Amino acid sequence: MDNRTAASAGERAAQANGTPEQATGTPALVQLEGVSKRFANIAAVDRVSLTIREGEFFALLGPSGCGKTTLLRLLAGFETPDSGRILLDGKDIAAVPAYRRPVNMMFQSYALFPHLSVESNVAFGLRQDRRPKSEIARRVAEMLALVQLEGHAKRKPHQLSGGQRQRVALARALAKHPRVLLLDEPLAALDKKLRGETQFELMNLQDKLRLTFVVVTHDQQEAMTMADRMGVMKEGGLAQVGTPAEIYEQPNSRWVADFIGEINLIEGHVVDATASDGLAITSIAAGRLRVLGERNAVSSGDRVWVALRPEKVRISRERPPVTDENCAAGQVYGIGYLGDLSIYKVRLDSGLLMKAALANMTRLIERPIGWDDRVWLHWPADAALVLTD
Numbered sequence: 001m002d003n004r005t006a007a008s009a010g011e012r013a014a015q016a017n018g019t020p021e022q023a024t025g026t027p028a029l030v031q032l033e034g035v036s037k038r039f040a041n042i043a044a045v046d047r048v049s050l051t052i053r054e055g056e057f058f059a060l061l062g063p064s065g066c067g068k069t070t071l072l073r074l075l076a077g078f079e080t081p082d083s084g085r086i087l088l089d090g091k092d093i094a095a096v097p098a099y100r101r102p103v104n105m106m107f108q109s110y111a112l113f114p115h116l117s118v119e120s121n122v123a124f125g126l127r128q129d130r131r132p133k134s135e136i137a138r139r140v141a142e143m144l145a146l147v148q149l150e151g152h153a154k155r156k157p158h159q160l161s162g163g164q165r166q167r168v169a170l171a172r173a174l175a176k177h178p179r180v181l182l183l184d185e186p187l188a189a190l191d192k193k194l195r196g197e198t199q200f201e202l203m204n205l206q207d208k209l210r211l212t213f214v215v216v217t218h219d220q221q222e223a224m225t226m227a228d229r230m231g232v233m234k235e236g237g238l239a240q241v242g243t244p245a246e247i248y249e250q251p252n253s254r255w256v257a258d259f260i261g262e263i264n265l266i267e268g269h270v271v272d273a274t275a276s277d278g279l280a281i282t283s284i285a286a287g288r289l290r291v292l293g294e295r296n297a298v299s300s301g302d303r304v305w306v307a308l309r310p311e312k313v314r315i316s317r318e319r320p321p322v323t324d325e326n327c328a329a330g331q332v333y334g335i336g337y338l339g340d341l342s343i344y345k346v347r348l349d350s351g352l353l354m355k356a357a358l359a360n361m362t363r364l365i366e367r368p369i370g371w372d373d374r375v376w377l378h379w380p381a382d383a384a385l386v387l388t389d
Contacts, residue, residue, distance in 0.1 A: 012159045013184040022160040029054040029073065029212050030180060044070040046085070046236035052180075057206050057213045059223035062233035063259070064299055068216045071233070072182050073193035075214065076105045088179065104178035108185040110169035112157040119144070119153040122171045129176070142169035146205070163194050170202075176211070187222060199225050220260055224248065227256045232256055248309075253389045262343065264308040264354050265387075269300050280386060282306060285352040289326045296354065299353040305387045312383040315344055317369060327378040330354070332371055346377055 030052040035043040045067045052058045060068040073079040074086060077098030086094045093101055104125075112121050119140050126136045137146075144150050147167035157165055166186065173181055186202070187195045203226050206213045217223050223230050224244040231241045240252045251257035254265055266286030280291050280298055284306065291306060298304060310311035314320075320327060344356045356377055358369070369375060 018148070020052045026053045026055055028052070029056075029086040029089065030073075030214075031085075033085040033251070035071075035081045035086060037067075037074060037079055037081050043236045045074065045081075048238055049084075050231060050238060051242065052212060055210045055212060057203065057226055058215070059227035059229050059230035060214065060216045060233060061218070061220060061223040062239075063218065066233040067236040068186060068233045072105070072184055072214065072216045073337040075180070077101050078105075078181050080322070088288040098355055099208060101183060102177075102179040104173045104176060104180075105182040106169050106173040106186055108188055110157075110165050111175075112165060112168060112172075114157050116156070117153065118155050118157075118160070118264075119150060121157070121168055122175055124172060125176050127241060139175055143175050148172070149169045162190055163198065166190065166198065170205075173210075180212045180214060185217055186215060187217075187219075191220065195222070201348070202226060212286065213309060218365045223290075224260075232259065233261075250385065251307065254305050254307070254387055257385070257387060260373050262310045262355055262357070264306075264310065264313070266352065266354075268304060268306060270300050270302045270304055273298050273300050273302075276370060277296055282386075285348070287350065289325075289384075290324070290381045291384050291386050298386060302388065306384045306385040307387050308354075309354040310343060311341075311381045313354065313377050315346070315356040315358055315369060316376050316378075317373060319376050323378075325378045325380050326384075327376060328352075328354075329374070329376050332369060332373045332375055334369060335369075338387060344375070346375060 028051045030050075032048050032050045035048045036043060037043055049070060058174060060071060063069050070079060074081055077093070077096060077100075081094050084094070085092050085135065088102070113124065115126070122140045122143050122228065123136050126139060131139075133375070140153075141150075145151060147170055149164060149167055149171070152160065152164065160168065170186070187198055190198060202213070215223070228246060228248065229241065229243050232247060233241045234255060240247055240256050242250075247256065248260055251260060257263050258265060266284050266289075268282040268289070270381060271281045271283050271288070273280050282289050282291060282304060289306060319329070328348050328350075330346040330348035332344055333347050336345075337342035341357050341359050344358060346354050346356060354377060362368075
């Protein structure tokens with residue numbers, strides 16, 4: 001790991017343990033205050049308020065139709081909000097046309113001009129602004145070096161690979177020194193391996209330039225890999241905003257917990273919320289479980305859901321020794337082999353279906369647990385989260 005990457009990783013780790021304001025002390029750059037946008041009778045964006053900080057890599061994540069691309073277009077100036085304010089450096093830019101905003105957007109389709117060379121595509125915006133030829137030539141050379149395409153200046157887009165076209169689009173978007181770079185599904189057209197490599201390239205580039213990046217994606221892994229913070233959108237609004245670690249480990253609702261990664265959601269009722277050892281005890285289909293007291297205030301008799309990530313569930317063929325862990329028996333009815341790990345679907349004796357993840361530390365033929373095996377699932381009391389919504 002080089003020094004720049006190590007520094008970036010350190011900053012991201014610091015942000016995972018506090019708000020960006022606490023971790024970096026950076027000021028707010030973009031602020032949305034009660035922004036709404038309707039198309040006919042449909043609220044594509046509904047009273048969204050959000051702060052994005054200078055130099056932050058922010059991701060908007062959500063299912064199709066949740067409003068994330070519309071929100072990006074509002075930031076870019078391609079749409080005008082019906083209500084609310086969009087502030088950049090404290091100034092309301094809601095009525096400022098796109099071409100006058102210090103904001104640039106990289107489109108999902110890349111939108112390269114097929115008849116122009118790579119260097120002409122990168123120079124397009126600068127020529128529209130009537131910049132001096134010497135400045136354009138210098139800036140184009142800088143951008144091509146930045147994205148490692150120095151030897152491709154004279155090529156046309158059809159002579160490039162998908163990854164190279166993506167870099168040309170990125171260079172063009174950066175050429176005019178935007179304060180904010182907006183990226184709409186920037187890696188969607190790339191194959192999985194190249195997409196993974198490009199994620200880290202974008203992170204290093206953003207860290208090097210110290211620009212504010214706002215990326216829209218429906219790919220959870222992509223958002224969690226690249227973003228300092230992310231906003232999960234649902235039906236035009238923000239369901240939760242936080243660091244990837246906060247949203248994964250502490251989702252604020254069943255919907256967010258279920259949307260982000262794999263999850264076991266177990267419905268039940270609180271039996272005792274005042275146990276002397278600080279445990280809330282719930283009676284559910286899996287039996288009687290113990291969960292460490294949560295930030296969500298609960299009372300005896302409340303209906304709750306226990307959220308438990310599969311990787312926090314241990315699976316074994318032998319009953320574990322008597323401990324204070326939660327424990328339930330069942331039968332394996334499905335195995336998903338993912339290479340580095342396997343997902344086991346287990347039907348408990350009570351009928352409840354649960355998932356457990358197990359790292360593949362041995363060869364496939366030596367895997368100790370197979371289909372229809374009788375197994376035990378167990379997990380510590382602090383592995384789960386209690387949700388009331």
